[in-house]
Amino acid sequence: MNKMIGSLREAMEACQLRDGMTLSFHHHLRNGDQVLNQVLAQAAQMGIKGLTIQASSLFDVHAPLIDHIKSGVVTGIETNYMSGRIGRAVSEGVLQKPVRFRSHGGRPDAIDTGRVHIDIAFIAAPAADPMGNANGVAGPAACGSLGYAMSDARHADRVVIITDHMEPYPLMPASIGEENVDMVVKVDSIGDPKGIVSGTTRITRDPVGLTIARYAAQVIEHSGLLKPGFSFQTGAGGASLAVTQYLKPIMKRLGVTGSFGLGGITGYLVDMLEEGYFTSLMDVQCFDLRAVQSIRDNPRHQEVSATRYASPGARTAAVNSLDVVVLGATEIDTGFNVNVHTDSNGVIMGGSGGHSDTAAGAKLSMIVAPLFRARLPIVVDKVLCVTTPGDTVDVLVTQRGVAVNPARPELRDALKQGGLPVFDIGELKDMAERVTGKPALVRPQGRVVAEVEYRDQRIIDRIHSMG
Amino acid sequence: MRRTMMFVPGNNPGMLLNADVYGADALILDLEDAVAPGEKDAARVLVRNALRAFDYGSAEIIIRINPLGTPFIEDDIRAVVPLKPAMIMPTKVAGAEDIHAVSAMILEAERANGLPEGSVGLIPLLETAMGIENAYHIATADPRVKAIFLGAEDLSSDLQAIRSKENHEILYARGRVVMAARAAGVDCYDTPFTDVNDDEGLAQDAAFARAIGFTGKAVISPRHVPAVNEAFSPSEQDIAYAREVMAVIQEGERLGRGAVSLRGKMIDKPIVDRARRVLDAAEALGLGGYEHE
Amino acid sequence: MQIQGRAMAGTLESNDVMVTVSPAEGLEVQVASIVLNQFGKELKRVALDTARQLGAERALIELDDRGAVECTVRARVETALTRAKEATA
Numbered sequence: 027m028n029k030m031i032g033s034l035r036e037a038m039e040a041c042q043l044r045d046g047m048t049l050s051f052h053h054h055l056r057n058g059d060q061v062l063n064q065v066l067a068q069a070a071q072m073g074i075k076g077l078t079i080q081a082s083s084l085f086d087v088h089a090p091l092i093d094h095i096k097s098g099v100v101t102g103i104e105t106n107y108m109s110g111r112i113g114r115a116v117s118e119g120v121l122q123k124p125v126r127f128r129s130h131g132g133r134p135d136a137i138d139t140g141r142v143h144i145d146i147a148f149i150a151a152p153a154a155d156p157m158g159n160a161n162g163v164a165g166p167a168a169c170g171s172l173g174y175a176m177s178d179a180r181h182a183d184r185v186v187i188i189t190d191h192m193e194p195y196p197l198m199p200a201s202i203g204e205e206n207v208d209m210v211v212k213v214d215s216i217g218d219p220k221g222i223v224s225g226t227t228r229i230t231r232d233p234v235g236l237t238i239a240r241y242a243a244q245v246i247e248h249s250g251l252l253k254p255g256f257s258f259q260t261g262a263g264g265a266s267l268a269v270t271q272y273l274k275p276i277m278k279r280l281g282v283t284g285s286f287g288l289g290g291i292t293g294y295l296v297d298m299l300e301e302g303y304f305t306s307l308m309d310v311q312c313f314d315l316r317a318v319q320s321i322r323d324n325p326r327h328q329e330v331s332a333t334r335y336a337s338p339g340a341r342t343a344a345v346n347s348l349d350v351v352v353l354g355a356t357e358i359d360t361g362f363n364v365n366v367h368t369d370s371n372g373v374i375m376g377g378s379g380g381h382s383d384t385a386a387g388a389k390l391s392m393i394v395a396p397l398f399r400a401r402l403p404i405v406v407d408k409v410l411c412v413t414t415p416g417d418t419v420d421v422l423v424t425q426r427g428v429a430v431n432p433a434r435p436e437l438r439d440a441l442k443q444g445g446l447p448v449f450d451i452g453e454l455k456d457m458a459e460r461v462t463g464k465p466a467l468v469r470p471q472g473r474v475v476a477e478v479e480y481r482d483q484r485i486i487d488r489i490h491s492m493g
Numbered sequence: 494m495r496r497t498m499m500f501v502p503g504n505n506p507g508m509l510l511n512a513d514v515y516g517a518d519a520l521i522l523d524l525e526d527a528v529a530p531g532e533k534d535a536a537r538v539l540v541r542n543a544l545r546a547f548d549y550g551s552a553e554i555i556i557r558i559n560p561l562g563t564p565f566i567e568d569d570i571r572a573v574v575p576l577k578p579a580m581i582m583p584t585k586v587a588g589a590e591d592i593h594a595v596s597a598m599i600l601e602a603e604r605a606n607g608l609p610e611g612s613v614g615l616i617p618l619l620e621t622a623m624g625i626e627n628a629y630h631i632a633t634a635d636p637r638v639k640a641i642f643l644g645a646e647d648l649s650s651d652l653q654a655i656r657s658k659e660n661h662e663i664l665y666a667r668g669r670v671v672m673a674a675r676a677a678g679v680d681c682y683d684t685p686f687t688d689v690n691d692d693e694g695l696a697q698d699a700a701f702a703r704a705i706g707f708t709g710k711a712v713i714s715p716r717h718v719p720a721v722n723e724a725f726s727p728s729e730q731d732i733a734y735a736r737e738v739m740a741v742i743q744e745g746e747r748l749g750r751g752a753v754s755l756r757g758k759m760i761d762k763p764i765v766d767r768a769r770r771v772l773d774a775a776e777a778l779g780l781g782g783y784e785h786e
Numbered sequence: 787m788q789i790q791g792r793a794m795a796g797t798l799e800s801n802d803v804m805v806t807v808s809p810a811e812g813l814e815v816q817v818a819s820i821v822l823n824q825f826g827k828e829l830k831r832v833a834l835d836t837a838r839q840l841g842a843e844r845a846l847i848e849l850d851d852r853g854a855v856e857c858t859v860r861a862r863v864e865t866a867l868t869r870a871k872e873a874t875a
Contacts, residue, residue, distance in 0.1 A: 233715030234511055240719075371823055400853025401821050403843060425514045461510065461547070462855055465824035506858040507801035534797050534868065546857035636869040 028156035029210045034188065035068050037211045038146075041184045043069065047145035050137075050182060052175035053107075054150070054162060056312060058221025061150040061188050063090050064213065070099045074456065078102035082133060082142055082174040082332070083379065086110020087221065096122050104142070106130050107377035116475050117373040119491040122437040127367065129418055130310070131336025131343065131383035132481040134177035137178045139339055141483075147182035147472035149175045149202060150216045154189040157481025158207025159200035162312075162329075163322040165191030167217045170291075172201040176331035190216045190283040201329055207252040227262060227314045228293040232427035237425040238394050241446065242352060243272035245421055245428060248444030249258075249390050251349045252277065257330040258304075259384055260352040261311040262313045265394045269352050270294045288335070289343055291327070296320040299327060308344050310335040310380075312485055331468040336383035338481040345380075345387025347421060353381055355393045355422075357409045360451050362416030362431050364393060367478065367489060370402050372410045372470035374489060383481055390437075397424040402465060403458030405429075405451055409467065411478065412487040422451060429454050494777045495519050495553060496725035498642075498682060498710040499717050502527035503536035503556075509543040510770045512552070515715035516722060517609040518629060519553040524569055525560075525584050533565050537572040544576045554578045555616060560585035561594055570595070574602035580614035585647075592634035596661070609743060617680070620644030621651045626665045632677035642711065643670045645684035658694065660701075671706040680708035689714050699724035726778055735768035735775075739783070787842040791873030796854070796862035803829075803854035805866040807872040810846035813837055819851035832856055845870065 031037040049069075051062045062081065069077060075098045082105065082308045084091070089111040094100040104126040108116065116125055128136060136142040150159035160174045167190060179185050179202045187202065187210045196204075230236065242265070246252055258273075260266045267406070271294070277284070284304040287295040288308040291309045293316030299307050300320075306328040312318045320327045336345045337393060345351075356376070357365040364385075366376045385391040395404045404424065422429045427447035442448045449457070472491030480486040499517035501508050503524045512520050522544075528536040529747050544554065556578045559565035566583075573581060583595045592615065603610050615637040619625055625648065632641050645663045646656065654662035667683065674681035683702035685693045699721045702710050710721050727735070738760055745753035776782030792808040801821075815833045817826050833847050836859075847863060854862065 231716075233515060236716060237514055370821075401825055401855055402853070425511065463825065463828055465821070466827065468823045505799070505802075506854060506861075507799060510801055510855065535862070538865050540859065542857035542861040546855075633826040 029158050029207060030156050031209045031211050034064055034211050034213060035072070037186050037209045038065070038072065038100050040209060041146050041186065043072065043074055043146065045074055045361050048078040048080050048143060050080040050144045050147045050178045050221055051082070051465060052149065052172065052178065053081065053085070054169040054172055054174060054365055055217035055222045056168065057087045058167070058218035059085070059087055059150065060217050061087055061148060061217055065148050066090065066094050066099065070094060075099055076101045078104065080142060081105045082130070083107035083377070085108070088112055088221060091461060092120060102391040104128065105377065106133055107379045109375050113374035113376070115458065117368075117470070117489070117492055119472060119493060121248040121428050121475065124488070127377050127397075127478045129336070129378040129382045129481050130174070130332055130380040131338055131345065132479060132483075135337040135339040135481070137177040137181050138333055138337065144178060144182035146184045146186060147175070147178035148186050148188060149179060151187050151189045151202065152216065153188045153193055154210055155195040155197035155204075156194050156206040156210060157195055158185070158187045158202070158210050159187065159195070159197040159204045160187050160207070161197060162201060163199070163318065164193065165189070167191070167215070167219055167222060168318050169222050170318040171309045171329040173310035173330055173335060174332045175202060176233070177333055179203070179286060182343065184208045184476060186211060188213055190214060206426070207367055207453070213395055214297040223312060223318060224314045227267065227294070229271060229294065230264050233416040234396050234425045235476050236268055236355055238265040238396065239268035240272045241425070242269045242392060242423045243276055243393050244444060244446055245392060245423060245441060246273060247280075248440050248446065249350070249462045250440060251390055252280060252282055254282055254284055257286045257288065257349045258284060258349070259288040259290065259348055259388070260295075260454045261354055262290055264354060266354055267292060267294055269394070270298060274298065274301075274303060279297055291317040291321070293317060296327065299324070308335070313387055330471055336380055336387070336388075338383075343387065345384050346389040348384065350392065351384040351388040351389045352392050352394055355395050356401065356402065357406050358393055358395070358404060358419070358422055358451075359406050359409045359416070360455065361410045362419040362422070362451065363409050363447060364414040364416075364419055365411045367411040367476075368415045370410070371468055371492070372490065373408045374476060378413050378478075382414040383419070386481060390421070391419050392421045392423055394423045397454065398458045398462050401462045403455060405455035405458060411489050413478065415480070422454065423453060426457060427454060494774060495680065497721045498555060498709065498711045499718060500527065500685070500713050501617055501682035502710065503540045504528045504532050506539060506543075507772045509539065509547070509767035513547070513549040515718045517552060517712065517715075517718045518709070518722070519555055519579075520549060521555045521557050521582060521711065524555045524565075524573075524687055525557045533559070533568070537568065540577060553580075555582050556616070557581045557582040557584060561591055562616060567598065570598045570602055574599055574608065574613055575606045578610065578613060580616045581620055582616050582642065585621060585624070586619060586631055587621055588627040589630040589634035592617060592631055592638060594733065596635045596637055613637065614639040616640045616642050618642050618644045619670060620647035622648070625669055628670055632673050632679050640680035640682060640708065641670055641674050642682040643667060643684045646687070660698070667702070667705060667707075675706065681706070683710040685708040685711040685713045686717060687713060688717065692720065695720050696724065728777050728779070731771050732775045732780060732782070735771040738768040739772065740763060787840050787867060787871050789845045789867070789870045791870060793866050793869035793873045795865035795869060798850065799850055801855070801858065803851040803859055803862050804848050805862045806848040806850075807866040807870040808846050810844055813843055813845060815849065817849045817851065819849065821851070821853055826847045826874050828833060828856075829859060832859045833863050837867060840864060840867055841853045842867050
């Protein structure tokens with residue numbers, strides 16, 4: 027007996043796919059994913075309507091969703107992040123029902139507690155056995171951790187594993203266990219490896235970004251948190267990743283060995299593990315090939331579920347033990363509220379992901395950003411969308427200076443003592459505007475196209491359409 | 494303090510916007526090699542506007558102009574002098590007569606703009622065999638000359654030498670520039686390190702330049718600024734030793750002793766002079782220089 | 787200032803603006819910009835002001851802006867107008 031089904035279509039029929047169901051997907055294949063599009067293409071052919079897509083994130087590769095929305099196949103979207111053409115289309119009003127944005131911690135909490143009900147979870151797995159044990163570390167589309175799929179596997183009414191690489195029973199290790207799986211489908215390809223993980227992530231070469239990273243490392247040094255057992259998380263791009271390069275010599279100089287690195291894991295954090303700066307890595311998502319190899323081969327680098335990573339409903343989650351997180355921002359206002367949902371015109375191009383979770387959990391939450399991008403100051407009077415509330419954000423680091431949340435006067439003093447250029451956040455705004463001029467206020471006036479559900483389940487903001 | 498001079502392409506608004514962020518002691522706004530011949534006019538206007546609009550803080554402003562014999566130099570000087578740069582960097586300087594020619598043009602512009610005569614300094618770029626041969630004459634040609642600067646890329650071409658990582662082909666030129674500058678009583682600057690990705694090579698190159706007597710070094714990338722600043726800043730040990738030297742000197746003076754020694758070593762005038770320079774530099778950098786009783 | 791022909795200045799690089807000047811009946815500015823909503827009006831005002839200061843009255847000034855700040859816009863407009871003055875039709 028095995029759970030192999032001949033085709034995706036047959037599996038969907040066997041699951042009794044009906045109008046109005048909620049289908050879930052994880053985003054570990056990122057912009058190389060082919061599974062979501064394949065599933066919806068079949069659903070459309072089957073004449074299904076009114077589906078809700080419960081996806082941990084959506085990328086530009088998922089643009090076919092736009093046509094499915096227009097034809098009524100999809101009428102609802104719930105996600106933690108939305109970029110590319112689908113984000114723009116939602117901002118233009120293509121979807122009648124507002125998108126429900128959650129965070130990487132809030133989504134598994136909603137699933138674990140039943141607030142969100144999933145009819146069918148379609149779990150793309152780089153490797154699987156005929157009973158449905160699945161992992162992300164083998165196969166041509168290896169993506170590493172499958173942390174964002176685990177709550178779906180445990181709680182969906184039906185779980186379908188979709189793979190392009192079969193291995194004999196029993197597959198080890200198994201990130202998704204056969205005890206939760208109904209069906210296994212083998213397809214030709216679950217995704218394009220080049221879109222799934224970058225070959226190698228590179229830190230920025232932009233001198234402004236490097237200057238910001240250098241200041242950020244100094245903030246960490248003078249925060250008092252850089253002691254033995256130090257734990258750390260950083261984003262995958264821009265100045266965020268470069269912080270690791272400036273942090274290493276400081277940790278060496280102070281003789282500090284950290285405990286864990288968390289995230290969002292790239293080769294740079296793997297290096298830090300292998301070079302002895304940390305003793306372990308907790309991985310909810312792998313960003314590059316080095317991270318995939320490391321999670322496969324190094325027992326000190328382990329996969330964690332999204333629940334263990336950041337769920338506010340868990341007894342504890344990793345973010346609650348985190349010392350420092352380095353995050354980005356599209357905008358930050360004088361109340362330290364951060365927007366990573368929209369661009370400066372209010373058009374959806376992102377979402378919290380783990381932003382609001384890590385900011386809430388970490389002892390020190392740092393935003394790194396240039397003082398202005400193109401001609402737009404990073405500090406505004408009021409953000410166009412509150413992704414992460416200001417009371418969870420401690421420091422803004424720019425290439426011209428840092429601002430500390432007034433609620434942390436002792437931190438401000440410590441940074442000043444450390445020789446860092448410390449300003450009020452309003453002063454940084456003025457500094458930027460002296461160069462750029464004051465931008466005219468832009469605020470979309472159309473109907474609500476998205477609601478931002480914070481990790482405490484409150485709707486903390488709404489996003490309006492442009493028109 | 495002028496440990497680092499960072500090149501900023503004069504026709505690049507993005508770089509002009511952020512030039513003062515990187516911690517370079519001096520900025521070289523470049524109207525010469527970084528700007529295509531068809532864009533010299535655009536660069537002059539952009540640099541003019543940038544200097545008027547942006548506050549470059551404590552960074553010293555140097556403007557590199559096109560060589561004598563090109564159609565650009567006169568417009569360059571006319572455009573640049575009213576901006577009151579600390580220094581102008583003439584290029585392909587071959588001898589004292591070049592300095593006289595440029596100085597005369599600057600004087601005319603100073604007068605036309607009601608600026609104090611002689612207020613704009615010169616830091617000629619020596620990048621030809623003739624320029625290196627005439628280094629001392631160039632350095633002493635005019636009171637405007639505050640420093641001389643070695644350019645190895647064009648020089649190695651003029652020498653018909655092969656440009657190498659080990660820098661053998663410019664070894665004599667480096668020593669000669671330092672010699673001429675010190676004999677003339679002006680500062681001297683080393684050629685920039687050109688590999689943007691070789692951090693170790695950069696540190697070694699900067700340490701070498703410091704060791705043979707250069708005042709500082711040019712950089713072509715903002716990423717090189719911290720390493721070169723560090724190479725030309727007195728270290729904690731340098732400062733500590735310098736303080737000890739000054740302490741034994743003062744002790745000796747108090748006790749009326751002519752000769753003093755520190756840990757078995759005679760402390761004579763050159764050592765005292767070096768100690769004073771270290772402490773002056775430390776003061777200037779806010780590292781704490783002379784201890785006050 | 788008499789605009790004789792068509793001329794350009796600036797680039798499409800970040801923080802720059804590409805300015806194209808051509809002869810026209812009156813003084814007109816057309817703006818395309820990556821920050822149109824935030825600075826479109828301001829870009830137009832600065833371009834007009836620069837042209838007037840130079841005494842240019844009959845020119846079409848087209849801006850393709852990538853986030854240039856005021857001093858850059860002024861510089862590029864000035865350069866384009868000066869080049870157009872010298873250009874042949």
